[in-house]
Amino acid sequence: MERKFEELYLAGGCLWGVQAFVATLPGVTFTEAGRVNGTSQHIDGDYDGYTECVKTRFDPCVVSVEQLMAYLFEIIHPYGVNRQGPDVGEKYRTGVYSGNLAHLEEARVFIATRDDADRIAVEVLPLANYVQSAEEHQHRLARFPEDSCHLSMELLAKYRR
Numbered sequence: 001m002e003r004k005f006e007e008l009y010l011a012g013g014c015l016w017g018v019q020a021f022v023a024t025l026p027g028v029t030f031t032e033a034g035r036v037n038g039t040s041q042h043i044d045g046d047y048d049g050y051t052e053c054v055k056t057r058f059d060p061c062v063v064s065v066e067q068l069m070a071y072l073f074e075i076i077h078p079y080g081v082n083r084q085g086p087d088v089g090e091k092y093r094t095g096v097y098s099g100n101l102a103h104l105e106e107a108r109v110f111i112a113t114r115d116d117a118d119r120i121a122v123e124v125l126p127l128a129n130y131v132q133s134a135e136e137h138q139h140r141l142a143r144f145p146e147d148s149c150h151l152s153m154e155l156l157a158k159y160r161r
Contacts, residue, residue: 005029005057008068009036009097009127012076013084015052017149020141021075022054027063031056033133033140036097037125051093051123055130065106069096078120085149095123 012018015033023031032055039049058068072094076084082093096107107124111117141147 003059003061006060006100006103007098008056008058008065008100008103009034009053009095009130010056010068010072011036011051011053011093011095011097011123012072013052013092013094014087014149015054015133015137016140016147018052018075019054019139020149022056022071023139023142025058025063025068025071027059027061027067029057029059031139033137035091035131035133036095037128038131050091050131051095052091052133053095053097053130055132065103066110069107069110072096072122076122078116078122081121093123094121095125097123097125097127099127101126 010018010022015035019031019033022028034053034055035050036053037049037051056068076094078094080094082088082090084092084094096104098104098107104124104126111120111122111124114120141149
């Protein structure tokens with residue numbers, strides 16, 4: 001029987017670190033750095049209104065949306081609006097995006113059941129559009145671990161397979 005993989009788009013600040021982290025998680029079969037839900041068409045490097053994200057393909061028999069949310073919350077400051085670590089601006093907002101409404105409901109339930117739900121600033125929205133980042137941004141920290149990112153190398157090493 002062929003396995004069916006699903007996709008979720010995770011935004012947690014600088015996409016380099018988020019991709020390095022998400023790529024190590026159990027059940028994740030593919031990651032791609034990109035940008036999601038912008039307000040303008042992507043033209044010549046213009047990412048107006050987009051947020052940096054990681055397209056995440058996963059095996060739902062191994063990891064659930066709820067578990068992916070729990071992992072995401074390990075690396076973000078969930079109360080921060082348009083800011084993660086030293087990165088400031090709309091493109092660094094946090095969020096979960098999907099074309100699958102069941103995924104969005106699972107993400108909303110995850111947030112709603114937390115004690116701090118009223119303070120959480122993580123977007124949970126339908127996927128409106130997605131733009132793949134340039135090749136130089138794909139798996140960047142794997143190639144250049146000295147590059148700056150809001151996630152510590154110690155945290156990333158904790159999850160490395």
